[in-house]
Amino acid sequence: MRIEDLDIGDVVYAAHAITDDGSMPNGMHGQVLAEAGARGVITMIGHVEEQPERSVYIVRFEDREMNLGTPIGCWPEDLRLESRYENAWGRFEFS
Incomplete structure (x- = not known):
């Protein structure tokens, strides 16, 4: 499966630290x-008006208490289908 095949409600992982x-x-x-x-x-x-061929994914990431945070706009390259990193809480997660 590819990021582009995902839909609303699907779980993803941050491919790298995402900054403002x-x-x-x-x-x-x-x-x-x-x-x-x-x-x-x-x-x-959705799509950015200036680049209609490119999808943008609005994602709510979990914080340390597993609460969903503020929605963040992400490009496909910002996301992974499985975690390949040790997360901020010291756990390795794989799906």
């Missing part, structure tokens, strides 16, 4: 929004 690029309302540029390996759920799939 300045587009998060009330956010701080460079702030880590999701640690590498963090588990998340796709809540919406």
Whole structure:
């Protein structure tokens, strides 16, 4: 399966630390929004108007207490289908 085949409600993992690029309302540029390996759920799939051929995935990643965080816009290369990293909580996760 490929990232492009996923749908709303599917579980994904952060392929790397995802940081605020300045587009998060009330956010701080460079702030880590999701640690590498963090588990998340796709809540919406859309396209950027300037690049209609490219999908953007809105994902809510879990925090340390397993609460879903603020929705984050992610490109396919920001996501993995399985975790290949030790996450922020010191666990290795594989699906």
